[in-house]
Amino acid sequence: xxxxxxxxxxxxxxxxxxxxxxxxxxxxxxxxxxxxxxxxxxxxxxxxxxxxxxxxxxxxxxxxxxxxxxxxxxxxxxxxxxxxxxxxxxxxxxx
Numbered sequence: 001x002x003x004x005x006x007x008x009x010x011x012x013x014x015x016x017x018x019x020x021x022x023x024x025x026x027x028x029x030x031x032x033x034x035x036x037x038x039x040x041x042x043x044x045x046x047x048x049x050x051x052x053x054x055x056x057x058x059x060x061x062x063x064x065x066x067x068x069x070x071x072x073x074x075x076x077x078x079x080x081x082x083x084x085x086x087x088x089x090x091x092x093x094x095x
Contacts, residue, residue: 007036007047014054023062030055044081052078 014029030051037047052071059068 004040007033007040010036011051011054018054018058023058026058027055030058044078046079049075049078 010029010033014026014033017023017026017029034048034051034055037045037051041047052075056068056071056075059065059071
């Protein structure tokens, strides 16, 4: 149902909307991309954190610093969560 190409398309369209200043459309598309990434890779993956960072930039442009700060905290939580890699656990340090 959710595939990688849909994620790529949603992210690309969101980036284009952001570049054109269509922040409402970009927000909708980034949200869609986050949902797809969560379905594909799980809620604690780096792809989700990266997409959330795009929303942080968007909310900062909109002047919604409260939402931007909330998402930054969520990103830090994702990056601090141990992730299984090749049968072993590794902790990402935000690198």
